[in-house]
Amino acid sequence: SVVAVGLIVHFTAPKCDPHPPPTTAPPATTLAPTAGPTTAPPLVTDVRLPTGVKPLHYTVTLAPYIYGNNASEFYFTGSMKVRLSINESTSNIKLHATKILLTAADIRVYNSTSNKNYTVDSCMYDKDREWYSIDLSVPLPANSTDVVIEIAWFRAPLRSDLRGLYLSSYPENGTTKYLATSHLQPTDARKTFPCFDEPAFKATFDVSLVRRSDYISISNMPSIRTTNVSASTWFSEMTDSEQLVKEDFETTPIMSTYLLAFIVSQFELIRGMDTQGRKYRNWARPEFVNQTDYSLDVVRNITEYFEWYFNVPYPLNKTDQAAVPDFNAGAMENWGLIIYREGRLVFNGTRDTSAIKHQINEIFDTITYRKGATVLRMLHGFVGDEVFRKGVGNYLRQNSYGNTFHTALYDSLTQQYSKSTNKSLDVGLVMDRWIKQMGYPVLNCSVSTAARRLTLTQNHFLSDPSQVPSYPSDYNYTWIIPVTMGTKQNLSSGTPEDVSGFVNWMNEKEQSFEFNNSADDWYLLNLRSSGFYRVNYDLDNWKRLIDQLVSNHTVFSPQDRARLLDDSFALASAGYLDYSIPLNMTKYLKSETHYVPWSSALSKIGYLHSMLHRQSPEYGPLSAYMRDLLEGAFNDVGLDNKDTDTHLTKLKRGLIVSSACLYRLRSCETAATNKFEEFVNSSFTSTITPDIRRRVLCEGVATSFVAVWDRLFEFSKTVAHPGTQNDIIRSLACTNEPWILNRYLDYALDESKIRRQDVSTVFSSVAANPNGLQIVWDFLQRNWNQIQEVVPGAFTISYFINNLADFNNAQKLAEMERFKEENSLGAATRAMDLALESVRINIKWMESNLPSLRAWLSENVQSA
Structure with a gap:
């Protein structure tokens, strides 16, 4: 042999x-592979x-x-x-x-x-x-x-x-x-x-x-x-x-x-060519290859756009893209041959969600990628588009095929800024503060109307402000911040997109600026979320901003509305604000039609859901409030796409339907269950609108017996379409039967039942089930050595640990700490440390914020 x-x-x-x-x-x-030791080996x-x-x-x-x-x-x-x-x-x-x-x-x-x-x-x-x-x-x-x-x-x-x-x-x-x-x-x-x-x-x-x-x-x-x-x-x-x-x-x-x-x-292929004569080819298994034509057009257009934008030619004379049945990441940007998980390259307009949705959510390393993208956006904002485009282009040409340091990029942008504006700006001096120390700042605001001065004080924003940063900073956790500001007078005089606000540089711990605003009028910082910082206003200004949102929210851009919601919830969670501020702000959402503010709000309220839905009596009133908040939006979007729908409308439909059913809005549950029954009765051939498919399947699984679960699981192994398969894999975790959840986790470690690329999807989906987090934790403890053998890659193993971050009591914290001491976690050690930190923050959140939340719900919700 x-x-x-x-x-x-x-x-x-x-x-x-x-x-x-x-x-x-x-x-x-x-x-x-062999099982790891029971105690951590010496560090190499x-x-x-x-x-x-x-x-x-x-x-x-x-x-x-x-x-x-x-x-x-x-x-x-x-x-x-x-x-x-x-x-x-x-x-x-x-x-x-x-x-x-x-x-x-x-x-x-x-x-x-x-x-x-x-x-x-x-x-x-x-x-x-x-x-x-x-x-x-x-x-x-x-x-x-x-x-x-x-x-x-x-x-x-x-x-x-x-x-x-x-x-x-x-x-x-x-x-x-x-x-x-x-x-x-x-x-x-x-x-x-x-x-x-x-x-x-x-x-x-x-x-x-x-x-x-x-x-x-x-x-x-x-x-x-x-x-x-x-x-x-x-x-x-x-x-x-x-x-x-x-x-x-x-x-x-x-x-x-x-x-x-x-x-x-x-594999088979389809071909294309750009205006420069370069070849583009998409490869996939025969039944899918013709469903990759959309991505063939997109990659050609994107390549030509970035060549124009940065004035840097693409160095290769061909680009291949391949849709692989088993792939651990969403995609890998290998030069000349980009390899994708099938569902990321194969696109069927009647079966897939909006084509660029994954660009919002798919990340490789959460902290690095999110902070990196946001800081670059801020950099683009304060140097301007021309400086950014030419400066980055010069940097790319000068350093192609070599190793380089971030300082070379800063030097290029500094030189281009001087050339384009005849002004001086040390880009490196600014950016070092943002990449060489952890986190980002929060600006605390106070106004002296008599002196017409706005005083800003910056602090390192921490989810738990009482914590001491684990690493010291050469800059003492102060940043050089590009502050943009608008007032009621100038933001109300035109469309939000027309107002850029004035820019001031804040380079001290505390700094004052001239402020020309009526004592009774609101003001707004960080216009269109151009900076990577949070803003905590004085209480009077928070209330004025809420009043403006309720009376006419369109004065603010969608980005600003989303930022106000995001900042207020984050500040309340960290103890800077009472929860009445962000919760009162959500009342305006009954008039909100834009996807981005809804996404921001529901993401933050999702944290409340994760803290309360397993054990707290406050979950009933919170759900009742959310049903009332979401009912109008659900009636507006419905379950079916319309020919006139924009990309953002489709995203909003998926978001609203998912949330409305999550919080048990009866009309959503009924409509989703009916669609699921049609799907089952048609032997899984009827069409479900792609943007709501996962929620419809979840609702159906939650109310079905094991026989339907088994049929759907078998169908997931044979269904040809990757997007449908992924939604089924996730929705199978919605069952209310703990024994089925345990069996599903067993299946996840059996490659004949679950592909390796989908193992983390099964675990995270089970953990998201109200009954599932404890089941995942028990399973992980029993099977840790086997999981290390089976699961592909350090990042995926870390993903298993990340599921534990929703625990919020001292007993689970002690269990996790003991597990870390007794097992060799290897590459998952950092993930466990972050999960432990999150659990400690959750415990403190329950102690500090539950009374405020309870009081607001009692005052604003009649009954659950």
Whole structure:
């Protein structure tokens, strides 16, 4: 068998030996994952590669064996050469690799000019650092660029763990089709071939893929040739009568290892071309490929737009996009070959939600991505569009294909600002405050009407203001803030979009500004949410702003209305405001028609829901208030799309229907249940409007017996459309039966029932069920070692831990702290720390805010 051949080769050839403890044997001896220890191992800190040796150019050949029906025996083999730049004389080279079988006999180090070999004295593997350490008999000379490491053969099993080069599959005409695809971010290139697997170690790559002739292969660059090769040379399972080819691709630009991409499959394609003659191709399984035409148009338009906007040409002459059945992220922006989860590329206008909705919600790292996007938006706002566009364009041209620091971007913007405006602004001085310290500020306002002065005091905004930041700041948690302000007089004189307000720079802890406003009129800071800060007004101004919203909310832009709601709820949650302020503000929503303010309000009220809906008697009055608030909006949007609906209207419908049913609005429940019954009675063929599909399915599952649940679950495994499948997977967690929820979690760890990419979706959906959070927590404690083995990637494991952040009592806090002490959490440690912090904040919130919330509900809600 394949396994037997691999073991024979491994144990008969000279191996790269392991270091003495604490490191262990190379990964080839432990291809199957093992359970983690019960106590945390010593922390390994020096995990970065030495910088004295760097790669210049790789030649990589990969040959995945994905033929036949026994997926457990699929594997890939390969070879690799890398030419090096020796910056410092050394006799040691370190090279990343993990889960890969290779032998010392297959390693050659030589001079490509003289063909002289360098003798390899030893080759040791460090499991903790995931690298091979190769010792040579003589030092390599400094400043040379002709030293090559060649690994003539390596091999690894094709796993379905969604990392490195991995196995995916899909059904077609009663059979299972297999493909090999890749996801190398952040450090999984080392699972595919030995390499210098850190982003800063950039190089060029020549890639070749070996495949059967009835398959296709794709990589970052265009194909340049395809040649016939001996099948038995590459795969012992094949004979030379079977047609095997090797496809070579053009040399890549200088790039990091994690941006490489490979696919070997039986996908089909559709093609397009832009005005520059560049090729665009979308690849997918045959039944979906024609549903990727929308994204083909979008990527072409976006590419041309950014070329125009930044005046920087796209460096590649082709762009491939591939829809992969199993993919852990939403998408991965590999150069020249962008790989997507199927539901992110396949779009059917009658079955999918609004095409760009995922751009709002899909994030890789919540804190970094959200803060990064918001700070860039603020930067764009205070330097202006022309400066931003030209400054970023200059930066991109000057630093293409190289490593760079953020200071280079700031310098470019500073120079462009001076050139465009004839004014001086040190962009780096401003931006360092925003990226080199945690969080963001809140501005507390006070007005001296006699002196006509507005005094602002900035503080580090914390969800719990009594906390001390875990890291000190060189800037003492003060920021240089671009303050924009409008008054009732100037905001009422035109449309909200016409008023930019005046800009003042706040660079002190406390600062006063001239203020020309009537003592009885309101004022507004941070117009259109252009700055990354919150604003806490004096109580009188809060009340005036609420009165204005109630009397005529259109004086404020939708962004400003959303910001007022978001700020007031966040400030109340942190103890800066009484909850009566944001809750009184929500009364105006009965007149609100725009999606963005509704989204802001319902998101913040969702926190109240998560705190109260499992145990608190206040949940009944809160639900009654929300039903009254949402009834008019629900009657307005209904459950069915109209031909005249805008994109935002469709988003609003999904939001309102989901919330109205969540808070048990009878008309919503009835309409949703009726649609679900139609869906079930039609054997799942009737159409449900995509933007409300998940909520309709959830309502139906919640009121159905196990027989319907089982039918829907089986349908989820065969349904062709990715969006429908995802909504079913989520809605199956809406059952009110705890035993079904437990069974569903068991299913999630069985790959024959739930795809690896959907495991975190199952867990988060069960945790969102009022009965489910405790079930998820109990399950996680019982099955932690198995979860670590099964779940793909550190980020997904962290996602499991994030589900616990909704707990709000001391007992659960103690259980979580004990779990952290007794288990090795690895990459999930930070997620657990954040979850623990959230639970502590929740406990304090319950103690501090429940009385205020109870009083407001008692005064404003007649009955539950």
